[in-house]
Amino acid sequence: xxxxxxxxxxxxxxxxxxxxxxxxxxxxxxxxxxxxxxxxxxxxxxxxxxxxxxxxxxxxxxxxxxxxxxxxxxxxxxxxxxxxxxxxxxxxxxxxxxxxxxxxxxxxxxxxxxxxxxxxxxxxxxxxxxxxxxxxxxxxxxxxxxxxxxxxxxxxxxxxxxxxxxxxxxxxxxxxxxxxxxxxxxxxxxxxxxxxxxxxxxxxxxxxxxxxxxxxxxxxxxxxxxxxxxxxxxxxxxxxxxxxxxxxxxxxxxx
Amino acid sequence: xxxxxxxxxxxxxxxxxxxxxxxxxxxxxxxxxxxxxxxxxxxxxxxxxxxxxxxxxxxxxxxxxxxxxxxxxxxxxxxxxxxxxxxxxxxxxxxxxxxxxxxxxxxxxxxxxxxxxxxxxxxxxxxxxxxxxxxxxxxxxxxxxxxxxxxxxxxxxxxxxxxxxxxxxxxxxxxxxxxxxx
Numbered sequence: 001x002x003x004x005x006x007x008x009x010x011x012x013x014x015x016x017x018x019x020x021x022x023x024x025x026x027x028x029x030x031x032x033x034x035x036x037x038x039x040x041x042x043x044x045x046x047x048x049x050x051x052x053x054x055x056x057x058x059x060x061x062x063x064x065x066x067x068x069x070x071x072x073x074x075x076x077x078x079x080x081x082x083x084x085x086x087x088x089x090x091x092x093x094x095x096x097x098x099x100x101x102x103x104x105x106x107x108x109x110x111x112x113x114x115x116x117x118x119x120x121x122x123x124x125x126x127x128x129x130x131x132x133x134x135x136x137x138x139x140x141x142x143x144x145x146x147x148x149x150x151x152x153x154x155x156x157x158x159x160x161x162x163x164x165x166x167x168x169x170x171x172x173x174x175x176x177x178x179x180x181x182x183x184x185x186x187x188x189x190x191x192x193x194x195x196x197x198x199x200x201x202x203x204x205x206x207x208x209x210x211x212x213x214x215x216x217x218x219x220x221x222x223x224x225x226x227x228x229x230x231x232x233x234x235x236x237x238x239x240x241x242x243x244x245x246x247x248x249x250x251x252x253x254x255x
Numbered sequence: 256x257x258x259x260x261x262x263x264x265x266x267x268x269x270x271x272x273x274x275x276x277x278x279x280x281x282x283x284x285x286x287x288x289x290x291x292x293x294x295x296x297x298x299x300x301x302x303x304x305x306x307x308x309x310x311x312x313x314x315x316x317x318x319x320x321x322x323x324x325x326x327x328x329x330x331x332x333x334x335x336x337x338x339x340x341x342x343x344x345x346x347x348x349x350x351x352x353x354x355x356x357x358x359x360x361x362x363x364x365x366x367x368x369x370x371x372x373x374x375x376x377x378x379x380x381x382x383x384x385x386x387x388x389x390x391x392x393x394x395x396x397x398x399x400x401x402x403x404x405x406x407x408x409x410x411x412x413x414x415x416x417x418x419x420x421x422x423x424x425x426x427x428x429x430x431x432x433x434x435x436x437x
Binding site: 006044049056154158 | 291391
């Protein structure tokens with residue numbers, strides 16, 4: 001296409017998009033009257049424009065989970081909603097700050113998804129037992145899932161991927177540990193997104209999905225064989241594993 | 256009174272932002288093809304718009320101003336996740352699912368796939384023009400490129416879409432004719 005053709009082509013698109021001046025438009029309309037193929041081209045391009053609009057007409061932001069509550073922040077029609085959110089955030093911030101000083105952008109994201117971040121001396125986690133002080137390593141994160149909530153599960157995976165892609169991949173280590181009904185998310189026959197778990201394990205070297213053997217045993221006692229997704233690791237006890245990680249300075253997040 | 260006026264303006268601004276949420280989401284979705292990422296980008300855009308509301312001098316240009324912010328969020332995301340988006344020129348894989356095989360839905364998915372297969376720059380221009388209805392000047396301002404670049408990208412994008420999608424026009428015409436025979 002030479003420069004003249006290019007200009008003519010651009011002029012045609014400008015006409016279709018209503019961007020051409022009156023004089024140029026009048027000239028083009030005259031030309032179209034003489035050239036049926038040009039008329040056809042304009043009609044086809046307008047048809048394309050219509051198709052593109054139509055293709056995205058039904059697209060709407062997802063609703064539900066944490067995203068919906070975030071969107072409510074913007075509407076703020078009821079002042080009380082905003083006030084309550086602000087209060088909640090403040091309380092969350094103060095509690096988070098007091099329990100976990102070296103806060104990183106990563107765990108702020110995760111906290112948004114309805115999770116709680118604690119350190120190894122949180123008496124709620126350790127049942128009142130005080131552990132020896134450890135230096136927390138903000139690049140090592142263990143997430144704990146003990147329920148079969150698909151939306152929360154997907155949110156968690158999104159955050160894990162964000163964590164692993166945003167921060168230095170050589171330093172960041174993430175483990176997601178599943179027990180209780182959360183184990184269903186790791187079972188080949190019940191996982192809502194086994195393909196994604198496999199892909200993530202193949203993609204991220206420093207990501208591990210860990211299953212609780214106690215939960216597997218309990219399922220077996222009920223006659224259910226838990227076939228886990230390949231590459232999943234098994235630990236004797238989820239709680240024991242978490243305590244071990246906390247003692248090694250990992251950041252613990254209960255989803 | 257002054258305080259009340261300010262509060263009312265701020266409240267109106269938030270309403271205007273909220274009214275643009277779906278449009279922004281559609282645009283983000285057309286660019287990235289990922290529902291969750293599109294939602295994140297939309298959310299980031301609205302948050303930034305709230306923080307930078309004083310930068311909007313002409314309220315009549317809210318739409319293109321938001322598109323500029325969305326575009327910056329999108330570029331920022333691409334910068335952070337370079338490896339994930341290097342396959343820009345590749346065609347998306349065609350999956351024969353029941354959904355794909357169903358009439359109107361098939362057309363919609365084919366159009367989305369065709370848009371997704373365009374190079375990034377062309378995809379951004381054609382969606383800003385055809386979905387958002389921005390003028391070429393506004394698109395040039397949003398993407399920070401010369402007007403000539405906008406026009407040539409648009410021309411190339413439409414040429415590619417013509418070759419990928421216009422056979423559907425023939426197909427749908429055939430369907431109409433068959434119906435009239437019946």
